[in-house]
Amino acid sequence: MPDDGILLLARASGRDLLMAASDLLEVLPAGPVTPLPGPLPGIAGVVLYEGEFLPVLDWGALPGAGGEVAGATSMAVLKRRLALPLEFLSGALEGGREGMRIEPPGEDPWAPFMVCACAIEGPALPLLDPDKLIDWLHQRRTSR
Amino acid sequence: MDQPFEDVWAEWEDLFGQARQTLASLKESQPAHVVQAGVSALFRTTHTLKGMAGMLGFPSFSRAAHRMEDIFDLMRKGRLRSTDSLVETLEAGMQALESGFEGLKRGRPEPEDYLQGLRRELGELEALARPAAGESQDLSALLDLPAEPLKALSDYERTRVTSALMDGLPIHGLAICLDFATFDDRLRRFSEGMARQGEIISTLPWEVPEGREGLAFMILLAGSAPELDGLATEPGEILEVRLLADPEWVPKSLRAEVGAEAEPVPAPATEAAPEPSPALPAQETEILRLPAQRVEALEARLMSVAQMRDALSGLLRHAPPAQAEVPLGILGRMEEGLLDVQKALLQMRMVKVETLFSRIEPMVRMLGRDMGKPVRLTLQGGDLEMERGIVGRLAEPFLHLVRNAMDHGLEPPEERRAMGKSETGSLRITASRRGRIIRFDIRDDGRGFDLAKIEEKGLAQGLLQPGLPVSQERLHRLALEPGFSTLDRVSQISGRGVGMDVVREEIEALGGEILLSSEWKRGSLVRLSLPLSRVVVGCLKVRSGGQTFGIPLANVLRVQVGHVVYRGGDRVQVLGMELPFESLQVCLGQGDPPEGQRAFVVLSQPGGSAGASFEISLGVDEVYGRAEILLRSLPELAQVPGIMGGSLQEEGILWVLDPEAVLGLAMDSLMRRVAHA
The missing domain is CATH 1.20.120.160 (HPT domain)
Incomplete structure (x- = not known):
């Protein structure tokens, strides 16, 4: 099992999810997102980050969207230069997936961009795979 | 890394x-x-x-x-x-x-x-x-100097003394005495002045005259007696100028011996009475080496200052005009200052394209000689500037492309002669800028790509489907496919190192693209298009569909705002032409503006494939000014068709149009209108 280090527990698009802290550059307070001047699947717009434009994920474009979604309070910046708006960040789990129950993504609508589903107790949560997520976004672009 | x-x-x-x-x-x-x-x-x-x-x-x-x-x-x-x-x-x-x-x-x-x-x-x-066995010339003993300073000469300096004398140059000495407080600066100035008159062989410590304070030096110069007028001396600084050694003092037998062995450099006519020559490369220029991240951090900080300025400007616009006028004027000047600093930071990253060209020229000459192919190399656009990092990464792909053109493109002289071509081949490399794109064209007048052979190989390797028509463009692109066999193209020159697929990989990794085209027996063109990540662009500012846009001024022929309402598909009489009208909103996929539009910009893209320009009337809601802006590229995930990049402005992000792409989008839209009519 890979060493995930710290896992962050967050809520986005009405769902709880896990992210490996090692996949992130930082978590920032959410700011206004400037929409792009044309439709782009999966991208809500851009924010200015360290002097450069940073695309912001549109969770609503992901499969399984449609639940009640609160406004974003923070924004996780992936190392692969994509911002993920988060409704809130609820905690951090040290030790990664150690001691957790690991399940395959199965029928989860987010399966195309999950590493796996993990749980200590209660329902398993999706662990986000940034590479798969970005590949998925690229595929959406090219298949337009 | x-x-x-x-x-x-x-x-x-x-x-x-x-x-x-x-x-x-x-x-x-x-x-x-x-x-x-x-x-x-x-x-x-x-x-x-x-x-x-x-x-x-x-x-x-x-x-x-x-x-x-x-x-x-x-x-x-x-x-x-x-x-x-x-x-x-x-x-x-x-x-x-x-x-x-x-x-x-x-x-x-x-x-x-x-x-x-x-x-x-x-x-x-x-x-x-290689010197003759056991032989080592040293003529420094001829110098009219006391023993102590003579001992201080290094081996290299002795060699230079010998070489200068053997070349027929006298050695002159200039003794100077300088104040303690300013000696370093004065000595540097003396050295610079002397270096314009000849080769400084050494600067030796010298005895300070009695009753004087300071530091004394003897500067040894290979050449005529130094002209003191150009040295801007101060009173009392010059102690003496003297001839330390003359070529005539060298024994004749020695001159003949060394001359036969080492082919000494004949003294150019100008050396007897040296003309003031351009200064040597400025050694006093201090070069700072900074990690790129520091410049990036500074740019980011500058951006946040610009954001604060914009926020303040926004607040002031809600204040009564009488109170806001002066501060807004100051903010305007601040914006100019910020843009200047941004430009200066941008400039720090840039190098001229000629740094890339300077690597090509000697290689072409060497290859031409080795392959027996005389080549006329033309390089254009060397003054354009690109980011240093991009130029560094382009070097190897470029060299590969040039090697390919020389090896596979240009024919040997006899073959060219038989074809009625000039024996001297032509290789023309041009760099030009189109918006934020730097374009390199590498053209040769050689044999072009053998498309029949490429098709044959493509079929053999399963890259093409038998029986299906295939375009010339596709055949050219096959040469860029990884693993596309080049067995019979391998040679000493271009069969080594990176392949065309690696060239493509490198260009695409830089966000660019590579296009090949050729005409059989007439020549080939390799076109590399590379985006600049940041560039300052003069733009016309317009509003459309609730957003603000910049249109590069280089592509704007005319701006017109009138009473007539235009809608997509209309024809507009302007500049003596009848141009099609399309709304920018439609081009960007945002639908027709319900009320139509009264303002339009005549957008032009010069130099299409046939060399003719192409124009359209592009409808916008409002034209509200012009500005020079710092354009930033959009990351790939956020790239929208028709948009070149963006710039943070007072009113938010200003999206800068890619004129060529917008013209393409407009034509697509107009054709759809015709099809649906």
Whole structure:
């Protein structure tokens, strides 16, 4: 099992999810997102980050969207230069997936961009795979 | 790659860049002392490269740099004469080292001998310069100097004294006495002034005259007696000027012996009475080496200051005009200042395209000679500037493309003659800028791509479907496919190193694209288009669909705002032409503006495939000014068709249109309208 280090527990698009802290550059307070001047699947717009434009994920474009979604309070910046708006960040789990129950993504609508589903107790949560997520976004672009 | 290594690579790039420039300058007619200074600089450069390579664990590179260093040492000691053919060999040697360096950067293993291809030429040079057994000339004893200062001369300085005398140059001494407080600055000025008159061989400590305080020096100059007028001396500084040694004092037998052995440099006519020559490369210019991240951090900080300025400006716009007028004026000037600083920061990252061209020229000459193919090389656009990092990464793909053109494109002279072509082939490389794109065209007038053979191979390798028609464009692109067999294209010249697929990979990794085209027996064109990540663009500012846009002024022919309402598909009479009208909103996929539009911009894209320009009337909601803006690219995930990038402005992000793409989108839309009519 890979060493995930710290896992962050967050809520986005009405769902709880896990992210490996090692996949992130930082978590920032959410700011206004400037929409792009044309439709782009999966991208809500851009924010200015360290002097450069940073695309912001549109969770609503992901499969399984449609639940009640609160406004974003923070924004996780992936190392692969994509911002993920988060409704809130609820905690951090040290030790990664150690001691957790690991399940395959199965029928989860987010399966195309999950590493796996993990749980200590209660329902398993999706662990986000940034590479798969970005590949998925690229595929959406090219298949337009 | 970690930061320390990036710093080392950057330093190596600088060293190679300086070496290229110096080598190029050696081919120009220059006074001997300027040539000497250049050769000494090259000696130091190769010495540094040798040391750094050894320290970093590249023994083979270190050996090769050592060999080049030895040759430069032989030159600076006067044992090899600087001739065009010698400089060409040295250029080829430095080129081989530089190509090797590119390989090291990419983590490739070291070759056994970087200079393998030049073994014969370098061997001949070394043999030519080798002294006769046991012989070592030293004419420094002829100098009319006391014993103590004479002892202070280094071996190299003794060699230079000998070489100058054997070349027929006298050695003059200028004794000076300088104040303690200012001696370093004054000595530097003396040295600079003297260096314009001849080669400074040494600066020796000298005895301070009785009753004086300060520091005294004797500057040894190879050449005529120094002209003191140009030295801006101060009273009492000059102690004496004297002839220290004259070529006439050298025994005739010795002159003949050395002349036969080492082919000394004949003294150019200008050396007897040296003309004031251009200053040597400014050694006093301080070069700062900064990690790129520091500049990036500064840019980011500047951006946040600009954001604060915009926020303040926004607040002021809600204040009563009488109170806001003055502060808004100050903010306007602040914006100009910020843009100036942004431009200056941008400039720090830029280098001229000619730094890339300077690597191509010697290689083309060498390949032309080795392959027996006379070539007329034309380079255009060297003054354009690109980001240093991009230029560095372009070097190897470029060299590969040029090698390919020389090897596979251009025919041998006899074949060209039989085809009615000039025996001298043509290779034309042009760089031009289109918005934020730098375009390189590499054209040759050779045989072009053999599309029939490419198709045959494509079918054989399963890259093409039998029986299906295939376009010329597709066939050309096959040459860029990984694994596309080039068995019968491999040669000593272009069968080694990177392949076309690697060239494509590198160009695409830079966010660019490569296009090939050719005409059989007429020539080929390789076009590389590379985006600049940041660039300052003059724009017309417009509003459309609730957003603000910048249209590059270079593509704006006319702006018109009137009473007539236009809708997509209308024809507009303007500039004596009837142009189709399409709304920018529609081009960007946002639907027709329900009320139509009264304002439009005549957008033009000059120089289409047939060389003619192409225009359209582009509808917008409002035209509200013009500005010079710092354009930033959009990351790939956020790239929207028709948009070149964006710039943070007072009113938010201003999206800058890509005129060529917008024209394409407009034409698509107009054709859909016709189809649905």
